[in-house]
Structure formats: structure tokens, C-alpha cells
Amino acid sequence: MRRPPARLGGAGAPLGGLGARVAYRLSDRPVSRALALYQPVDPATGEAGTVRVLGDDGIVRELDVVTLAPTRDAEGNEAMALKPGSLSPDGRTAAFAQTGEVVVVDLTDAEARRYPLAGYLEHVVWAGDRLIVGDNDTAYELDRRTGAAPKLTVDPWTLVVPEPARSGDLLTVGGWSGDGGLAVRRFPASGGAPDRRPVTTGALPPGYRLDEVYGRGWQRGDRIGQAGWTTTASGAGTMSGGEGVAVLDARTGAVTRLLDLGREGRAKACCEVYGWTADGGLLFRYDAGLARWRPETGAVDLVAADVPGSLSIAAR
Helix, strand or coil: CECCCCCCEECCCCHHHHHCCCCEECCCCCCCCEEEEEEEECCCCCCECCCEEEECCCCEEECCCCCCCCEECCCCCEECCCCCCCECCCCCEEEEEEEEEEEEEECCCCEEEEEEEEEECCEEEEECCEEEEECCCCEEEECCCCCCCCEECCCCCCECECCCCCCCCEEEEECEHHHCCCEEEEECCCCCCCEEEECECCCCCCCCEEEEEEEEEEEECCEEEEEEEEEEEECCEEEEEEEEEEEEECCCCEEEEEEEEECCCCCCCCCCEEEECCCCCEEEEECCEEEEECCCCCCEEEEECCCCEEEEECCC
């Protein structure tokens, strides 16, 4: 169990350029590979801007080849078009769930393709080169060659983003620890009932617990990085409702590492996870910035400052 320092040191490039000014339109200068997508939001008004593309050359482009609407559900609740799972692992393609269709953009030639799919689509996740989209309660695997979209048995809200090199089985993390429902579920590629592993916290110090999760979980090997709400210990007893980032064992459900981000001064669901780095760090939202936590050492660094809004980061 770790806590971040009061002030974070800077990790710098290459994602430090996320907040840089737009230099080109994507149609004028496509990328060979995108490091990240960023949709800024005005903190004062809540108004979302257009999606930006940070190329591996460090230059920011505006995604100008499509006009994206917010996603919405059947009740009319809206959310930003850019989702954490929008950017493909190789950084060459972006996908966006829209009402009644899925928009896929080839970032290397700025060409967009639209796939009709009925429903209030809100989710998009790349599983290697497989594209999974979903509405409030149903997930589909979109075949980008034919446009076919057969249903999957996984929950689109709790689906874990698989490691790019892995294919086949899909994982979810969801539920609440209070009734024993918080669990890792593995859905075999061959079909059949999922394997369920309750989330346990026996490896943490006494009084610490992962109660519930939010945002996407991200797989790397047998580990899952996941944001959630925690119970933590102090001299006065325990406190629930804290923010945290956890590492879970995908095989057993055990929480093996926990970053305690506290509760004071933090918005609820403040600290969504955005994926793993090549050196084994976890990227997560930290205030208006992006931070990296190294679970093995406990070190926390600031990767990018002042980037309020939605992010999607390519696998590293």
C-alpha cells in the first residue's frame, strides 16, 4: 500500500506534449503513429472541444475529418465522445461510439469509415485488433471488413482492456465488496460460463480494502490496473469512500498493490486508469493532469499537467 507524495516530480516526454497547441489538421498532416488522443473540456463551462491527436513526432493535430457528437443513453444523459479505449494499441486507428453507428478513423491517412449499428452506443474497447463496442447492457464485436456485429456475453461497463498481444479470453472486474460481489470474471473464447474469482485484499495491511471499481481496467500479463473506491486505516479507525488505484491478480482476484489517493479535495471517480507503460507503470488521472505510478517501487510522477478532459493512450 502506497500514498503519493504531496508534490509530484515530472516524468516529461513523450506524453508531456498532450496539452500543447494544435499545429496542424489531421487531414493536412496524418500521423505514422499516435501516442494519445485528447478531448479537452473547459473546466468553467464543461464544454468539450474537438479531439486532438498527439503524434509520435510530438506534434498535435486536430481530428478534423469527422464531427463527433457526445455519446448518450436512452434517458438522454450525455458523455464525451472520446473514450479511454478509443485509440488502438498500435496508435494507428481511432474508434468512436455514436448513437446508431461506430466511426473508425485511420489516423495514418485521415480516412473515416462509418458502421451502422442500432442503439445508444457508449463504449469502445480494442482487444488487440478486435473492436468491441457496446450500449448500456450489450457488447458487440464489430467486424470492420463486413460490418457484422455479433453480440458478446460480457458486460460492456466492466470489460477490461486486454493486453494487445493476448487474444481469446476476455476479463471483467465489477461488483461491490460489501455483498461479496466484487470479482474478476474470465469469459472463455470458446464460450461457456465465465470463471469467477472474488476480489480479496488479504495481501494488504489490516483495514485496507478495495470496495468498488470504476472506469476501465487494463490488463498486462496476469495483472489488472484498476481505479476504485477504498476503505483505508488510520489511527482513528477506518474510513470509506477514498480514491485509489489497485493492481489485481487476474488469476486469483487478489489485490497485490494499492495506491491510496485519499478523499479530501478529490472529486468522486477522479482518478481513472489509462493503461500501462512499457516499464510497468500505470497511467492514471491525477487532478487535471496525468500521472504514472510504479507499483513495484511506489514512485508516482507527473506525466502531463493541465489536460482536463478525456484521454486515450496507445499501448506502450
